[in-house]
Amino acid sequence: MSKQLIEIKNLSANINGKEILKGINLTVNEGEVHAIMGPNGSGKSTLGYVLAGREGYEVTGGEILYRGKDLVEMAPEERAREGLFLAFQYPVEIPGVNNTYFLRAAYNEQRKHRGEEEMDAVDFLAVVREKMKLLELPDAMMKRSVNEGFSGGEKKRNEIFQMAVLDPKLSILDETDSGLDIDALKIVATGVNRLKSPTNASIVITHYQRLLNYIVPDYVHVLFDGRIIKSGGKELALQLEEKGYDWITGKETVAAR
Amino acid sequence: MTSADQTTNGETAACVTAFESFSKTSGSPDWLKDLRTNGISHFTELGFPKQNQEEWVFTSTKLIQELDFIPALASAGASPDLAPFLFKDLTGPRLVFVDGHLSHGLSELPTLPDGVLITNLASAIETHGDLVKAHLAHYAKTDGSGFSALNTAFIQDGAFVFLPKGRTVDQPIHLIFVATDGDANTINLRNLIVAEENSEAKIIESFCSAGEQAVFTNVVTEIAVAASARVEHCKFQEQNRESFHVATIQAQLERNCHFTSHSISTGSRIARNDINLTMTGEHVECVMNGLYLVGDQQHVDHHTMADHAMPNCDSHEYYHGILGDESRGVFNGKIFVREDAQKTDAKQSSRAILMSDKATLNAKPQLEIYADDVKCTHGATVGQLNNEAIFYCRSRGIDEADARRLLTHAFAGEVIERISIPAVREHLEKIIWDRLEELIED
Numbered sequence: 001m002s003k004q005l006i007e008i009k010n011l012s013a014n015i016n017g018k019e020i021l022k023g024i025n026l027t028v029n030e031g032e033v034h035a036i037m038g039p040n041g042s043g044k045s046t047l048g049y050v051l052a053g054r055e056g057y058e059v060t061g062g063e064i065l066y067r068g069k070d071l072v073e074m075a076p077e078e079r080a081r082e083g084l085f086l087a088f089q090y091p092v093e094i095p096g097v098n099n100t101y102f103l104r105a106a107y108n109e110q111r112k113h114r115g116e117e118e119m120d121a122v123d124f125l126a127v128v129r130e131k132m133k134l135l136e137l138p139d140a141m142m143k144r145s146v147n148e149g150f151s152g153g154e155k156k157r158n159e160i161f162q163m164a165v166l167d168p169k170l171s172i173l174d175e176t177d178s179g180l181d182i183d184a185l186k187i188v189a190t191g192v193n194r195l196k197s198p199t200n201a202s203i204v205i206t207h208y209q210r211l212l213n214y215i216v217p218d219y220v221h222v223l224f225d226g227r228i229i230k231s232g233g234k235e236l237a238l239q240l241e242e243k244g245y246d247w248i249t250g251k252e253t254v255a256a257r
Numbered sequence: 258m259t260s261a262d263q264t265t266n267g268e269t270a271a272c273v274t275a276f277e278s279f280s281k282t283s284g285s286p287d288w289l290k291d292l293r294t295n296g297i298s299h300f301t302e303l304g305f306p307k308q309n310q311e312e313w314v315f316t317s318t319k320l321i322q323e324l325d326f327i328p329a330l331a332s333a334g335a336s337p338d339l340a341p342f343l344f345k346d347l348t349g350p351r352l353v354f355v356d357g358h359l360s361h362g363l364s365e366l367p368t369l370p371d372g373v374l375i376t377n378l379a380s381a382i383e384t385h386g387d388l389v390k391a392h393l394a395h396y397a398k399t400d401g402s403g404f405s406a407l408n409t410a411f412i413q414d415g416a417f418v419f420l421p422k423g424r425t426v427d428q429p430i431h432l433i434f435v436a437t438d439g440d441a442n443t444i445n446l447r448n449l450i451v452a453e454e455n456s457e458a459k460i461i462e463s464f465c466s467a468g469e470q471a472v473f474t475n476v477v478t479e480i481a482v483a484a485s486a487r488v489e490h491c492k493f494q495e496q497n498r499e500s501f502h503v504a505t506i507q508a509q510l511e512r513n514c515h516f517t518s519h520s521i522s523t524g525s526r527i528a529r530n531d532i533n534l535t536m537t538g539e540h541v542e543c544v545m546n547g548l549y550l551v552g553d554q555q556h557v558d559h560h561t562m563a564d565h566a567m568p569n570c571d572s573h574e575y576y577h578g579i580l581g582d583e584s585r586g587v588f589n590g591k592i593f594v595r596e597d598a599q600k601t602d603a604k605q606s607s608r609a610i611l612m613s614d615k616a617t618l619n620a621k622p623q624l625e626i627y628a629d630d631v632k633c634t635h636g637a638t639v640g641q642l643n644n645e646a647i648f649y650c651r652s653r654g655i656d657e658a659d660a661r662r663l664l665t666h667a668f669a670g671e672v673i674e675r676i677s678i679p680a681v682r683e684h685l686e687k688i689i690w691d692r693l694e695e696l697i698e699d
C-alpha cells in the first residue's frame with residue numbers, strides 16, 4: 001500500500017474574517033494525481049494558499065497532516081523545505097532578483113534542510129540546464145529577473161521549471177494550464193508527467209478537462225462553496241465539461257434565451 | 258535695511274570675514290576675483306537657505322550654520338590611507354583631493370589622448386586661463402542658493418577635465434575627494450568638466466572621510482556636454498555620519514549628446530544634492546539614476562531637474578531610497594517642458610522603502626509642461642517590501658529574513674545595474690550590501 005502524503009480533515013479557513021473553506025476532507029497518497037475543479041470563487045486557490053501557509057489565511061477548524069506532521073504549525077519556508085510546492089495561479093514578479101540566483105537560493109535552502117552541502121553556481125547550472133531542456137525554456141529567461149515582464153505563459157512555465165528543479169514531494173498546481181497555448185500546455189504536461197514518481201504526488205487545480213487529457217488524474221474532486229461536494233475518477237471531468245456544475249450543485253440551469 | 262537682512266548678516270559674518278582674508282592672500286586673475294566677489298555678495302544677500310524657502314522646506318541647514326566656518330584654504334599636507342576608497346580594477350586616471358586641494362602624491366595620471374586635460378582647477382587657471390574662463394560659472398547659477406553663492410566666493414580648487422573634439426578617454430576617470438580631521442572644517446570644491454563635440458568619458462566622483470570629525474563639504478560640479486558627446490557621471494558620497502555634504506551638479510546638454518548621472522548617497526549627517534540637467538539642443542538622451550541608503554538620524558535630500566528647453570529629447574529618471582532608523586529622505590523631481598519642447602519623452606520614477614516606523618520620506622514630483630505633444634510620466638511609491646514577493650520567496654524555502662534581504666538588495670541592485678563600469682558596480686555593491694546589513698539588523 002502506498003504511503004499517505006497529506007491528510008486534510010474537516011478543514012475550514014478564513015480570509016480577513018470571511019469563511020472561505022467550510023470543511024474540506026481530502027487524502028492524497030504517494031504516487032497519486034488529484035484534480036480539483038470547481039466554479040470561480042469556490043475556494044480552490046484558497047486551499048492552495050492555506051496548504052502553502054500564506055499569511056492572512058487563518059485555519060479555523062480541522063487539521064492537516066503532512067507526512068505525519070501538523071502542517072498548520074509549520075512556517076511556509078519549512079513546508080517548502082519539507083517538499084511542498086505551490087505553483088501559483090498568479091506568479092509574483094520580483095524585479096532585480098535574477099531567476100537563476102533565486103532558484104539556487106531556494107534549492108540550497110532545501111539542501112541545507114536535508115543536511116546536504118550547498119551547491120555552487122557551476123554545479124547548479126548543470127542541474128538547471130537539464131530541467132530547462134525538459135521544459136524547453138530559452139536561456140534568456142534564466143538571465144532575467146524572477147517573472148519580471150514574463151508573458152502569462154512564460155510565468156506558468158517558469159513555475160513548473162522551479163518545480164522540476166526543486167523536485168517536491170507534493171505539488172499543488174493552481175491553474176497552471178490557463179494562459180498556456182496548446183504547444184506550451186503539452187510541454188508543461190509532459191514535464192509534469194516526467195517528474196511523476198511512485199513517491200510523490202500532485203494536486204492539479206484546473207477549469208479545463210483539456211489539461212487532464214495530458215495529466216491523467218487518479219481522482220477528480222469538485223470544490224463548491226468551500227466544500228468538496230463530489231469526487232470520482234477521471235470520467236467525472238468529462239461529465240463536468242459536458243454538463244457544467246449545476247447538475248451537482250443543485251442550482252437550476254437558467255437558460256439565457 | 259530690514260530686520261531679516263540683519264539676521265542674515267549675523268549668520269554670514271564668519272563666512273564674510275573668512276572671505277576677506279582669503280581674497281587678500283590669493284593672487285588670482287581679475288576675472289576670477291570678480292567671480293568670487295560676485296559670489297560673496299550674493300551670499301551676503303541670500304544667507305544660508307531657510308526652511309521658509311520652497312526648495313528647502315524639508316531640509317534644515319541649522320546644523321551646518323552652527324559649525325564655525327573655517328575653510329581649508331591651503332593644503333595641510335595630510336596623506337590619508339586611500340586603500341578603502343580605491344575601486345579595485347580601476348586603473349585609469351585618478352585625481353585625489355585632500356581637504357579640497359589636489360594631492361600630487363596620491364594622484365595617478367597615465368598618458369592621455371592628445372589634448373585631453375585631467376588636472377586640478379587651480380593649475381588649469383594658470384595654464385589654461387582662457388579655457389577655464391570660458392566655462393567656469395557659465396552653467397551653474399551663482400545665486401542658485403546661498404550655498405552655490407558661497408561656493409563661488411571660495412572657488413580655488415577642484416577637478417578640471419577637458420575633452421577636446423572627438424577624443425575618448427577609455428578608462429574611467431576617478432576623482433576622489435577625501436576629508437580629514439584637521440583645524441579646518443569646511444571644504445570648498447569646484448569641479449569643471451568640459452566635453453567637446455563627439456568626445457567621450459566616464460567620470461566618477463567619490464566623496465569620503467578619512468577622519469571622524471564633522472566636516473562640511475560644499476561642492477559644485479559644472480558639466481558642459483557638447484553635441485554628440487557621451488558622458489557618464491557617477492557621484493558616490495560615503496562621508497562620515499557627522500559630516501555635512503551639499504552638492505550641485507549642473508549639466509548643459511547639447512544636441513544629440515548622451516548624459517547619465519548616477520548619484521549614490523550613503524554617508525553624511527545631512528546630504529543635499531541638486532542635480533540639474535538642461536537640454537539646450539535637440540535629441541538629447543539623458544538619465545538620472547540615484548540610490549540613497551541611510552539610517553540613524555541621517556538626512557538625505559535630492560532635488561533634481563530635467564529641463565527640456567528643446568524638442569525631441571528623452572530624460573529618464575530612476576531614484577530608489579532605503580531608509581532605516583530615524584532617517585529622513587527628501588526627493589523633489591522637477592520636469593520642465595518648455596513651450597518649444599515638443600516630442601519630449603520624460604519619465605520619472607521615485608521609489609522608497611522605509612525599514613523602520615520612524616523613517617520618513619517626503620517625495621514630490623513637480624511637472625511643469627508647456628508643450629502639448631509630449632510624453633511625460635511619473636510615479637512615486639513609498640512603503641514596505643512587497644508582502645506577496647516575500648511569501649513567494651518563503652514558499653520556495655527561503656526564510657523571511659533572507660527574503661527581506663534578497664528583496665532589499667534587489668531594490669538597490671536595480672540602480673547599481675545601470676552603472677556601466679563593472680569595477681564601480683562591484684565596489685558599490687560591496688559597500689551597499691554592508692550598509693544594508695547594518696540597516697536590516699537594526
Ligand SMILES: Nc1ncnc2c1ncn2[C@@H]1O[C@H](COP(=O)(O)OP(=O)(O)OP(=O)(O)O)[C@@H](O)[C@H]1O
Pocket residue numbers: 015016018020038039040041042043044045046047089
Ligand atoms: N483577501 C481576500 N479577502 C476577502 N475575500 C477573499 C480574499 N481572497 C479571496 N477571497 C474570496 O475567497 C473566495 C475564494 O477565492 P479563490 O481565489 O480561492 O477562488 P478560486 O476557486 O481559486 O477561483 P478562480 O477559479 O476564479 O481562480 C472568493 O469569493 C474570493 O473573492
Ligand SMILES: [Mg+2]
Pocket residue numbers: 044045046089174175
Ligand atoms: Mg483560483
